[in-house]
Amino acid sequence: MSGAADTEMEDIMADIEKRPVGITETVLRDAHQSLIATRMPTEIMLPIIDTMDKVGYHAVECWGGATFDASLRFLKEDPWERLRKLRAGFKNTKLQMLLRGQNILGYKHYPDDVVNYFVEKSIANGIDIIRIFDCLNDMRNLETSVKACKKEGGHAQVTLVYTLGDAYTLDYWMNICKTIESMGADSICIKDMSGLLLPYEAEKLIKAMKSATSLPIELHTHYTSGVASMTYMKAVEAGCDIIDTAISPFSMGTSQPATEVMVEAFKGTPYDTGLDQKLLAEIADHFRPYREECLKNGLMDVKVLGVNIKTLMYQVPGGMLSNMVKQLKEQNASDKYQAVLEEIPRVRKDFGEPPLVTPSSQIVGTQAVMNVLMGERYKVATDQTKDLLSGRYGTTVKPFNAEVQKKIIGDRDVITCRPADLLEPGLPKFEEEVKEWKQQDEDTLSYALFPQVAVEFFKYRLAQQKKVDLEKADTKNGAYPA
Numbered sequence: 001m002s003g004a005a006d007t008e009m010e011d012i013m014a015d016i017e018k019r020p021v022g023i024t025e026t027v028l029r030d031a032h033q034s035l036i037a038t039r040m041p042t043e044i045m046l047p048i049i050d051t052m053d054k055v056g057y058h059a060v061e062c063w064g065g066a067t068f069d070a071s072l073r074f075l076k077e078d079p080w081e082r083l084r085k086l087r088a089g090f091k092n093t094k095l096q097m098l099l100r101g102q103n104i105l106g107y108k109h110y111p112d113d114v115v116n117y118f119v120e121k122s123i124a125n126g127i128d129i130i131r132i133f134d135c136l137n138d139m140r141n142l143e144t145s146v147k148a149c150k151k152e153g154g155h156a157q158v159t160l161v162y163t164l165g166d167a168y169t170l171d172y173w174m175n176i177c178k179t180i181e182s183m184g185a186d187s188i189c190i191k192d193m194s195g196l197l198l199p200y201e202a203e204k205l206i207k208a209m210k211s212a213t214s215l216p217i218e219l220h221t222h223y224t225s226g227v228a229s230m231t232y233m234k235a236v237e238a239g240c241d242i243i244d245t246a247i248s249p250f251s252m253g254t255s256q257p258a259t260e261v262m263v264e265a266f267k268g269t270p271y272d273t274g275l276d277q278k279l280l281a282e283i284a285d286h287f288r289p290y291r292e293e294c295l296k297n298g299l300m301d302v303k304v305l306g307v308n309i310k311t312l313m314y315q316v317p318g319g320m321l322s323n324m325v326k327q328l329k330e331q332n333a334s335d336k337y338q339a340v341l342e343e344i345p346r347v348r349k350d351f352g353e354p355p356l357v358t359p360s361s362q363i364v365g366t367q368a369v370m371n372v373l374m375g376e377r378y379k380v381a382t383d384q385t386k387d388l389l390s391g392r393y394g395t396t397v398k399p400f401n402a403e404v405q406k407k408i409i410g411d412r413d414v415i416t417c418r419p420a421d422l423l424e425p426g427l428p429k430f431e432e433e434v435k436e437w438k439q440q441d442e443d444t445l446s447y448a449l450f451p452q453v454a455v456e457f458f459k460y461r462l463a464q465q466k467k468v469d470l471e472k473a474d475t476k477n478g479a480y481p482a
Contacts, residue, residue: 016270022058022242023263023273024096024218026256027287028086029061031246034222034254036299038070040290042082048286049089055279057093058242059129062086063122064097068105069450072457080125080442087126094128094155100358101134102141102420106449107359109392109419111426112144118445119148125442131189133159135360138394139179140418146183157218158185162192163355164315167397173205174212187216187242192231193357194317195224199234206238218242222254224317226307229257229265236271248284249291253305260284314341315348320361327369336372343368346377350404351388352396363388381408391415437462 032040045062052060063083071079086095102109104118122130130149134141142158149156158180160173180188190197190205197205202219209217219235219242221228232243244256251258263275294300310316316324328334344356347368354360363384371377387393389405391414405414415422426448431438434447437458446454 018270018272019241020274021236021240021266021271022218023259023275024059024061024220024242024244025052025055025057025259026061026244026246027250027283029063029065029067029098030220030244031250031255033066033070034256035250035304036294038066039074039294039299041075042077042085044287044290045082046085046089048283049086051279051282051286053090053093055093055275055283057275059094059096060090061096061098061131061244063095063127064099064105064131066105068446069453072446072450073453076457076460078457078461079446080121080440083122083125083127095126096129096131096157097122097127099130099132099145101132101145103135103359104449107362109141109423110448111423112420113425113427114430114445114448115144115420116148117427118448119145119154120152121442121445123149123152123154127154129155129157131157131159131191133161133189133191133357134394135161135357136354136394136396137161137176139176139183141394141420143183143418144420146185150184155186156184157187157189158183159189159191161355161357162190162197163194163353164196165353165397167353170204170208172397174208177209177213177215181213181215185215187218188213189218189220191357192219192221193355194311194315195222195226195228196312196315197221197231198227199230202231202235202240203238206235206240210239216241218244220244221256222317223252223257224254224308225311226309229261232257232262233265236266247280247287249287310341314344315356316341316344316365317356317361320356320365324365324369327366331369331373333373336369339372340368343372347371350401351385352398352400354388354396359384360388360393378404378407386412389414392419394419 028040028045032038063079068079071077071082099105102115104110104115119130130145132142132145132149137160146156146158160176177188188209206217217240219232219240221231221244236243243262245251245259245262246256248258248260260277260280263273263277263280266272291300295302324340325334325337328336328340344364347364348354348356351364354364356364363382366382367385370380370382374380386409389400389409390412395416427444430444430448434444437443437455443454443458446457
């Protein structure tokens with residue numbers, strides 16, 4: 001009986017058109033961003049690049065997201081130099097980055113001239129594919145990045161930030177796909193940052209999107225809720241073209257499903273990736289000692305390696321949860337954890353049901369914490385909350401709660417235009433302010449995004465160049481005597 005069943009299954013598989021699924025490897029960006037707060041130094045990456053370059057990945061995600069800030073702030077590395085080194089090593093593999101649209105890699109909107117220049121320099125330094133998203137799925141905030149990417153000869157991948165809510169119907173996603181295609185994008189990514197996309201919902205979503213667009217579709221999810229591998233299986237069967245995975249030592253938990261596991265799962269099927277497990281084993285062997293080191297020194301917390309079903313209940317990404325716990329601890333209010341979790345969906349609804357991703361996740365999360373601690377909803381609001389409710393981040397899928405909006409911003413003007421339309425060109429100002437420290441064109445952009453952090457790094461870099469004894473330098477206060 002089992003033999004007959006096996007034969008029948010093989011016949012079914014043989015009838016399915018061969019459609020190898022592409023694999024984007026995330027270990028050099030999102031995997032370590034999710035598991036060790038983006039602390040992997042370049043020196044850990046470089047020795048394994050030759051092997052990674054032989055695998056035949058669709059792409060390697062290696063830049064953007066939080067890597068830029070973390071490189072400057074914590075690792076004392078120039079992110080541009082990291083990119084150039086990676087580009088020199090990856091001779092046959094496309095390099096991919098994550099860009100927050102008009103926010104670039106920061107937490108506010110930047111003028112168009114800064115966005116254009118950043119995209120230009122990213123591609124010039126080695127990026128092939130730019131994955132572009134907006135925290136509100138406001139496509140107006142992606143237009144400048146997409147045009148700049150296409151102008152520089154890059155691959156513009158426009159992103160749908162996946163979330164749940166009454167407004168997020170299949171029609172909603174299909175209409176956005178049509179908008180993205182009309183923008184001139186080269187592909188579409190579904191960014192499921194919280195691990196909310198369930199397997200059979202993924203099947204429905206992919207089929208609906210495929211009916212609305214001819215563009216390739218990539219799926220990015222996290223293992224946080226425990227369903228990601230199953231979601232990938234159903235998505236690929238439904239027509240998904242590319243999936244994001246992480247080499248096993250930096251997979252699972254709040255990261256992506258393991259590369260080797262997904263490669264093996266599709267082996268011998270019409271979706272066979274064709275990737276060599278021996279090469280993947282070499283890559284895993286390289287990163288495994290570093291994983292053990294991170295566990296030993298506390299950089300990797302075992303808490304991020306398990307399944308957190310609360311993600312599905314409250315739509316809270318892992319990074320947002322950890323930030324919220326930290327805020328409560330600082331206020332000696334850890335006992336308010338459950339109350340804040342329950343407050344987050346209420347705040348989100350009041351704020352037009354935005355997806356919870358940087359920076360909207362921080363805005364909603366911080367506001368929920370303040371509401372609970374104050375014992376009165378919206379008694380105090382952050383500047384970011386006021387900007388959101390006055391339209392300065394863009395348009396949300398549903399209207400704001402009018403009473404809440406009135407309480408927080410009063411008679412403040414609410415804008416309906418693309419927020420960046422109100423911004424003056426920024427490059428001349430940044431060029432002038434950074435000229436004392438500038439050693440390369442890219443320094444202007446580092447400064448534009450993170451002024452204080454960048455200057456601190458520039459001081460450190462100069463000290464290194466002048467061979468300053470750092471044991472004598474006052475690094476805490478940024479004093480590096482020559």
